C-alpha cells in the first residue's frame with residue numbers, strides 16, 4: 001500500500017531511532033507532549049516509545065474530544081432524548097462514556113430513549129428526512145462533538161438543513177477549539193503544571209486551522225512545537241525535530257506534516273464555520289475546567305436548528321467517578337497506569353472514565369497496546 005507503508009518502514013524507523021539517540025544529550029531528559037489522542041495511539045500501537053532513548057518520554061495531552069467532554073453535556077443529551085422525546089443521533093464512541101448517576105447514552109437507550117449511532121452528519125440528516133415522511137412530528141437532534149477537524153461537516157449540515165427547510169432537524173453543538181486548551185495547559189497553576197519541553201502539535205486539526213494558529217506557543221510560552229503527522233515515522237521525525245530545537249535552545253513552530261498542513265489551513269472550511277458557528281463565552285472541559293472562548297455555539301442566523309434553544313433542559317454539574325484520574329491524565333500530570341483503578345476495576349469492558357472508552361483515549365491506548373508494562377510498573381511502585 002503505497003504511502004502508508006512508506007510511513008511505517010521499519011528500516012527508516014531504526015535510522016530515525018539511531019538519529020534521536022545520537023542527538024539526545026545524556027545529561028538531560030526530554031518530555032514531549034503529544035496533544036492528540038491519535039498520536040498517543042500511534043505511539044503505543046507501533047511501539048514508538050520503546051524506540052526512544054530512556055531519557056525521552058512522551059507526555060499525553062487533552063487531544064481526545066470524547067475525553068474532554070464534561071459529564072454535564074452527556075447528561076444534557078440524555079435529558080433531551082428522555083424529557084423531550086427527540087431522536088438523538090451520536091457517534092459510537094460517546095455511547096458508553098459514563099454520565100452522572102452511573103448513566104450513559106447506551107443505558108438511556110436501553111431504558112427506551114430513541115438514541116441512534118451514526119457515522120456522519122449526513123446519516124443524521126437522512127434520519128430527519130425519513131422522519132418527515134413517516135413521523136412528521138418527530139424531532140431529530142445531532143449530538144455534535146469534536147475539535148476543529150469535525151466542525152466543518154456540522155457547518156455543512158446546518159446549511160443543508162436550512163436550505164432544505166428541514167424543521168425537524170437540529171444540532172446539539174459541543175465543538176471545542178484546540179488553541180485555548182493548549183494555552184490553558186501551558187499556563188496552568190504553578191503546582192499543577194506538567195513539565196513539558198516541546199509539543200507535538202495536532203495534525204488533522206491543523207489541516208483546517210493551519211499551522212500559524214500555534215505561533216503563540218513559541219511566542220508566549222517559550223516552547224518549541226512541531227505539527228506532526230499520525231504515522232509512526234511522522235511522530236519519530238517530529239520527535240527528532242523537537243530534540244534538535246531543544247538542544248539548540250530554539251523555540252520555533254515547525255511543520256513536519258507539510259504534505260497536508262499549510263500555514264493558513266483550509267480557508268473554505270474556516271468560512272463555513274464562521275458562517276454558522278460563533279465562539280461561546282466559555283465552555284467546560286473535563287480536566288481543564290471552564291475555559292474562555294474555547295468552544296463554538298450555533299450562530300443566531302441558525303437558531304431554528306439549535307437544539308439547546310429548542311429543547312432546553314435543567315443541567316446540574318456532573319460528578320466524576322470517585323478515584324478516576326482522567327482530569328490529571330488529560331493535563332499530562334499522570335500516566336494512565338498511575339491511576340489506582342486502571343486495569344483493576346476500569347477497563348474498556350467496564351470503563352469508569354472517558355479516557356478508557358474513547359478510541360483516542362490515553363487509558364484505552366495503554367490498555368490496548370501497553371498492558372504488558374503494568375505488572376512491572378506496579379512492582380516498582382510498590383517497592384518504593
Ligand code: SF4
Nearest residue numbers: 325326339346353363
Ligand atoms: S484508568 Fe479509568 S478511572 Fe483511571 S483515569 Fe483512566 S479512565 Fe479514569
